[in-house]
Amino acid sequence: MGTAKTASYDELRMRFPTVDTMRDYARTHAPHFAFEYADGGAGCDAGTTRNRTALDAIELLPRYGALAEAGSTEISLFDQRYAAPIAISPMGTPGIVLPGADRFLAQAAQAARVPYTLGMIGGATVEEMAALAPDVLWFQMLRCSLSDHKIAFDLMRRADACGVRALVLTMDVPVYTTRPRATLAGLGGSRFSPNARMMWDIATSPAWFAALLANGIPRFANLKKYMPPSASINDVIAFTQREIGGAFSWEEVARYRDFWKRPLVIKGILHPQDAEKAVALGADGIIVSNHGGRQVDALPASIDCLPDIVKAVAGRTTVFLDSGIRSGSDIVRALALGANATFAGKAFLWSLSALGAEGPAHAIRILQEETRATLAQLGATSVADAQHVMTRHIPRSWAALR
Template identity: 55%
Template sequence: MNLQLYPTAFDLRARARKVMPNFSFEYMDGGAGQDIGIKRNWDALDAVELMPRYGRVVSPPPVDAFLFGRPYSAPLGIAPIGGPGTAYPGAELHLAAAAQAARVPYTLGVLSGIDVEQAAKIAPDVLWYQLYRFAKNDHKIGLDLARRAQAVGVHALVLTIDTPVRTIRPREVKSGIVNPFKLTMRLRLDAMTSPRWLYALAKHGIPRFVALRRYMPPNLTSLEESAAFIRQEQGGAFTWEEIAKYRDVWKGPLVLKGVLHPADAERAVALGVEGLFVTNHGGRQIDALPASIDALPAIRAAVGKKATLILDSGVRSGVDVARAIACGADAAFAGKSFLWSLGALGPKGPAHLIDIYANDLRATLGQLGCMTVGELSTIGKRHPGAWTPEQLAG
């Protein structure tokens, strides 16, 4: 029934808009400025054309993939999402469970409602972990979080480098969301329009920074006090020297999230970084950046096969996953659309969306005449928005 009613990610988005509180939908859907960055990501992906080849029988081809030497059911994953509980209370539990069941990577964000130890129990085979910069006391908090992730078997550590400052997201502001999140009277009245969101809130409570609780003074009990502590400890972008420090501590695959310039990609690889998220943060930080897909080919040309590349930002379908791989990625991750799925269908949403992506990718491969995911890199493509060396030098 879900497949009939909601066959695409955009159908889930439309449903979420109808049934969720307005502030919840605005949080999960909005970006920086006038949402131009979000539109640019979508338009740039839509502009990539793939040339099919016919003449051989292609029964539904496999879409399994290897990332950092580990097998997954498809070259797609769930990107780290900051504060997903604001969009849907308990989001991390449902995302982790769906990813584990489907065998696709789930990247838990550090500012989440569950800690890495709990996530590892739910998704032991597919768990990645994302960190922001906690630089005080020689990165005491950040490095300890990395060690905790290592101890519970996290498969990849992701350092986010593209959030040096917090920017304004107008749709969130207009909807009444305050930082830190607080259920004001305005938001309470808004939430009363959505029984599903209220039920999830009653079950899971107001989202809290669970992973960081052990580092806070014991007298900090309120959400506001916890948020103030985090603002004091966290901020800025990782420097190259700091990335090298994490490389020394972390023994598994190290991934940088937020790379758009090939020179940054080359420097990261020289430090021993194995993976790069090519992303403009989903258009949520500043809407003047290039579309992620348009930056991807130059990065692949710069690093060759020395790094695993993950396209993030704007991915809405299996066709988009195929476009990303054809243009140089090893996989494509999505974040926003998984919040849509939770808003639309609750706990059942993420699993349904993974099926949408995988089935669409399988059909796309067959239509293009590809026997495997790897053959996408060999087909003809037209990518009008790709950045050129001359533009990068300018």
């Protein structure tokens, strides 16, 4: 992890040619708790596996003869140009994977010109991240109903004041569920109480420990303002578990929509009728997502829900897809099934474990280059062109069940 001089893309590509190779490395080299926190899904991991199985099953039919050279991966989202149809998903406490992670993600996204989504329970404030990633910063919020949503409205005010490009509201955390692998690794309890294995892992992971010394203990930085100065880390965890999250009602989402004047994206949609509700409320975008398989392992793969949702919204909102994205092939699969762009979470966490601060830039570059190559292989000249690529997969529509 981490190198003294900055390695070139070619040097890094020889070591880590794909996102999956970074995951393999993370599994064996990252502190055990860090890998388990990032990688472990809900229940028996069936949801994370299903995301992968569903994506792998989609075939794309190439056309040859018309395309002179590889096309562009650029896209336009909410009147702004981005370099590729890939965004960094919001992740609470990525600093567990590597202290300072929020900063490394933001810097890489700004340099590469792709959206970076800071989570409200992330490890840096929205003001700090706006200074680092002024052109690409998005901000994600969970429901926060305390004092008639007072904190939520203040956070939106702060995000607006520092020029956040889009607000993402997460709908799919009506409850906190258990991720057994993270729990067994010593995380996910109501108190922070490192177990012996965690202490050993920290002591034997010099890169992680150095990042801790340089960047401090991962903390819920955005919430500090609302806590008494004397609040301990366990007070903050208790506050977060008590006050943040819970089931958003559509009426509450409508209040947030009225307040927030910039682009609004609703995250965690799987049902076409929920997608229609989001459109009716004035959402500028929706993220078709099963939270990367981290909420309940019985949820469908989000890619399997995508076609019905694309049909239901019929171009009235921007459609994003996340959950399971690991490669350019996956990104183009989602585009071919009607998504406008994709998000990825774990791919970027593994990159941090594999390459430290340099990881996110490498992951973005891999995904962008693979997307460019896949589009060219299929005869698509642009991201928009991908929607004309023929796909074949087992139809798994829910529509027939209604």
